Amino acid sequence: MKDLWFFLRLFKPYRLWLLAGLILSLLTALASIALLGLSGWFICAAAVAGVLAPDGVAVTFNFMQPAAQIRALAIIRTLARYGERLLTHEATFRVLAKIRCWFFAKMIPLAPGRLAMQRSGDLLNRMTGDIDALDALYLRLLAPLAVALLASLALTAFIGAYSPLLATLLMGMLLIAAVFVPWLFNRLGNKGAEQESEYTAEFKGRQIEILQGFNDLSAFQAYNRFKDRLLTVSEKLLIVQADNERLASLSAASMQVLAQLTVIIMVIVGASLMERQTLSGPVVALLVFAILALFEWLNPLAQATQMLGKTRNAARRIRTLAESEPAIGEPSNARPLPPGNRLALEQVSFRYRQDGDWVLQHIDLSLAEGDKIAISGPSGAGKSTLLHLLMRFFDPQQGRILLDGVDISQIRSERLLSRMALLSQRSHLFNGSIRDNLLLGDREADDGELMDAIKLAGLSAMLSRLPAGIDTLVGEQGAKVSGGEARRIALARVYLKNAPILLLDEPTEGLDAETEDDVLSALQQISENKTLLMVTHRAAGFRLAQRVYRMEAGELIEV
Numbered sequence: 001m002k003d004l005w006f007f008l009r010l011f012k013p014y015r016l017w018l019l020a021g022l023i024l025s026l027l028t029a030l031a032s033i034a035l036l037g038l039s040g041w042f043i044c045a046a047a048v049a050g051v052l053a054p055d056g057v058a059v060t061f062n063f064m065q066p067a068a069q070i071r072a073l074a075i076i077r078t079l080a081r082y083g084e085r086l087l088t089h090e091a092t093f094r095v096l097a098k099i100r101c102w103f104f105a106k107m108i109p110l111a112p113g114r115l116a117m118q119r120s121g122d123l124l125n126r127m128t129g130d131i132d133a134l135d136a137l138y139l140r141l142l143a144p145l146a147v148a149l150l151a152s153l154a155l156t157a158f159i160g161a162y163s164p165l166l167a168t169l170l171m172g173m174l175l176i177a178a179v180f181v182p183w184l185f186n187r188l189g190n191k192g193a194e195q196e197s198e199y200t201a202e203f204k205g206r207q208i209e210i211l212q213g214f215n216d217l218s219a220f221q222a223y224n225r226f227k228d229r230l231l232t233v234s235e236k237l238l239i240v241q242a243d244n245e246r247l248a249s250l251s252a253a254s255m256q257v258l259a260q261l262t263v264i265i266m267v268i269v270g271a272s273l274m275e276r277q278t279l280s281g282p283v284v285a286l287l288v289f290a291i292l293a294l295f296e297w298l299n300p301l302a303q304a305t306q307m308l309g310k311t312r313n314a315a316r317r318i319r320t321l322a323e324s325e326p327a328i329g330e331p332s333n334a335r336p337l338p339p340g341n342r343l344a345l346e347q348v349s350f351r352y353r354q355d356g357d358w359v360l361q362h363i364d365l366s367l368a369e370g371d372k373i374a375i376s377g378p379s380g381a382g383k384s385t386l387l388h389l390l391m392r393f394f395d396p397q398q399g400r401i402l403l404d405g406v407d408i409s410q411i412r413s414e415r416l417l418s419r420m421a422l423l424s425q426r427s428h429l430f431n432g433s434i435r436d437n438l439l440l441g442d443r444e445a446d447d448g449e450l451m452d453a454i455k456l457a458g459l460s461a462m463l464s465r466l467p468a469g470i471d472t473l474v475g476e477q478g479a480k481v482s483g484g485e486a487r488r489i490a491l492a493r494v495y496l497k498n499a500p501i502l503l504l505d506e507p508t509e510g511l512d513a514e515t516e517d518d519v520l521s522a523l524q525q526i527s528e529n530k531t532l533l534m535v536t537h538r539a540a541g542f543r544l545a546q547r548v549y550r551m552e553a554g555e556l557i558e559v
């Protein structure tokens with residue numbers, strides 16, 4: 001329950017909306033109960049009025065007043081229902097929007113250090129499905145529970161005014177229907193509800209994995225294997241959904257049986273009260289019909305508590321991720337960004353996990369402003385990790401990294417990153433135009449600056465061939481441009497950022513010799529007057545560097 005309480009705190013700013021929705025729900029419930037009760041009374045009283053009294057004098061009956069009251073109640077019920085739907089759903093959407101923004105804000109410090117370990121499908125499911133599942137908390141649980149409770153109290157008090165015996169019997173049946181049955185179905189349904197939430201998450205995660213790797217799966221003819229795995233999860237999901245539905249039908253049936261049983265008890269006791277002339281026939285009809293209407297408001301409770309496990313699981317999954325410790329903490333007493341751009345690593349050692357192998361060991365490296373170095377070495381030696389430490393995606397466990405003499409862990413990440421531009425091994429192109437992707441480097445860049453970057457990155461010829469030019473869409477992850485073109489767009493973006501320290505991870509990987517030569521020439525221009533740290537396997541890249549280092553088994557040696 002702790003997880004649900006946690007999210008209820010996020011509902012607080014919308015409490016007036018939620019309260020207004022609740023009041024209208026209650027009004028709808030009371031109007032429905034009164035409408036059915038009064039209708040019962042009206043039909044019964046009209047029937048009685050139609051019967052001739054034994055002495056031959058007809059019983060008089062005023063049709064007009066109850067008919068008008070019934071019409072008024074029907075109008076109130078319709079309007080209140082409309083307003084309630086409008087308000088409760090609006091309030092829920094506002095709450096969900098707030099939770100989404102809150103969750104997104106919580107994710108930002110987790111990237112990239114912590115989120116790298118997370119499956120993207122699972123992340124997406126938490127951001128969408130799990131957050132959506134929280135709508136049940138107010139719409140299906142809290143609001144119906146509060147309305148059922150208040151309407152039950154009101155009706156019991158009303159009936160108590162006519163007959164304390166009927167009120168006591170009703171209270172006993174209500175305790176069973178509104179407390180025991182929902183509790184029972186919560187116990188019975190918890191496991192299934194949690195399983196449904198888990199299998200749904202896994203199903204969506206696997207679907208996204210297949211979609212992302214579709215080309216490779218087709219090429220390796222592995223599609224069927226992945227599809228079978230997806231179907232296995234789908235079958236499990238269907239079985240658990242069917243079980244949950246069966247249980248939901250059982251809970252609905254139990255509530256119906258309880259409603260009918262309550263009505264039978266009320267009719268029997270009401271008839272004996274009629275015989276003793278404590279109550280009149282039309283009043284007994286009024287009470288019985290009102291009770292019948294009340295049960296319609298109790299029915300959803302058992303189903304809501306049965307599926308509570310799903311909501312709780314969703315809340316737990318969102319909370320666990322949102323409360324993960326970021327890979328790096330922001331300094332409590334941040335130092336200002338120093339003026340210079342000297343970089344120094346002093347005895348830096350790093351490993352990804354506390355019990356894992358050291359990836360970097362006792363690295364010492366010093367770069368004066370404007371220095372250009374290249375680092376090569378075997379795959380997995382720790383070269384990219386070194387760049388990530390400089391960007392402070394992670395903190396080293398030993399040693400320190402200094403920017404102009406200041407430990408970078410003392411500088412706020414936002415400020416530190418303003419000094420650095422990273423061309424990572426797999427630069428991401430967003431599903432927008434070339435212009436959108438370039439503006440990521442400098443969102444204020446004007447057309448002239450964009451054109452300079454395009455020219456420098458050697459993209460001019462390509463753009464002149466495209467009818468939409470710079471506004472051509474690059475597709476998801478740059479699917480509509482070649483690897484070399486994507487690299488150049490990423491390079492132009494780095495140029496636009498105009499940061500004094502350039503960190504380039506394999507900038508020419510996967511390019512043919514001619515394109516590599518062009519990209520390196522562009523880089524030479526871009527890195528003029530800047531500090532450059534380039535990771536490369538390719539000897540051609542060494543021409544940009546004043547010094548070349550080799551990294552092997554986490555150690556850095558100048559060659």
Ligand SMILES: Nc1ncnc2c1ncn2[C@@H]1O[C@H](COP(=O)(O)OP(=O)(O)OP(=O)(O)O)[C@@H](O)[C@H]1O
Binds near residue numbers: 116382383385
């Ligand atoms: N997020 C991570 N979590 C755990 N281990 C990681 C992570 N990223 C990298 N590693 C491991 O750290 C080691 C160094 O990886 P790194 O990517 O720095 O090597 P690299 O020298 O850049 O390799 P390459 O030349 O192939 O790009 C590898 O053994 C890798 O498996």
